[in-house]
């Protein structure tokens with residue numbers, strides 16, 4: 001596939017991009033949600049929206065499953081919200097040994113389920129695509145779990161996956177105490193930008209070559225900066241490299257990263273060469 005053609009397609013993809021990076025954060029009225037641990041990142045929103053967000057995450061079935069995870073393990077308690085988004089909320093919780101864990105709970109939402117199909121259909125791992133919205137969202141959560149497992153197993157910097165059940169994903173928490181690690185986009189002066197850039201590019205390459213995945217939504221909005229290292233998150237949409245759009249998504253990821261680092265003064269003019277290297281094409 002030609003780089004230039006891919007770049008043209010990039011515009012279309014950007015328009016379609018499900019994550020418009022407008023984090024729909026809010027402070028909730030619910031007791032659990034009140035314990036916001038990172039209020040600085042939480043935007044004010046009108047109350048009706050807040051309630052809708054809470055309700056769409058904590059439907060009866062989800063509450064039931066959370067209770068089960070607390071009674072039977074691995075959870076001990078849920079502490080508070082880290083992020084409230086359009087597709088999922090992320091919470092800080094503790095496991096039964098007292099370690100912090102992050103819980104991502106996907107909303108059962110018809111609109112969300114529509115664009116998800118693009119990242120599922122064509123992935124050889126998923127032969128049957130459920131029609132039922134809940135089942136599709138459950139598949140999506142298990143897709144993120146599977147992707148994390150693949151990436152973690154080959155030593156990539158992603159949160160360790162711990163457990164998945166229905167729309168609930170439990171993974172390693174990235175942060176210090178009750179302060180979650182910041183997103184790269186919120187870090188004013190990341191240290192040693194050149195080596196950070198290299199680490200992110202190496203992640204793209206290893207994710208493709210070792211885990212056989214393309215992230216598909218890689219940007220400074222989905223990279224945590226922890227102990228001066230990038231940790232890559234939000235890997236639910238990542239597709240197997242055999243997915244028909246894998247190469248287009250790879251181009252988009254490379255462009256996002258190169259653009260972000262360009263703003264920080266890193267000049268990189270070899271995107272095409274890098275792309276060929278990643279997909280192992282003769283340069």
Ligand SMILES: Nc1ncnc2c1ncn2[C@@H]1O[C@H](COP(=O)(O)OP(=O)(O)OP(=O)(O)O)[C@@H](O)[C@H]1O
Pocket residue numbers: 019023024082083084085086087088089090102104159171172173174175180181183221222233234235
């Ligand atoms: N393992 C983790 N440890 C600490 N914080 C995390 C972890 N995973 C996610 N977060 C925080 O939660 C936020 C949302 O997570 P993520 O990007 O996976 O969800 P999302 O799909 O983008 O949700 P939405 O698009 O609905 O906002 C992240 O930006 C990050 O701040």
Ligand SMILES: [Mg+2]
Pocket residue numbers: 019221222234
């Ligand atoms: Mg995200």
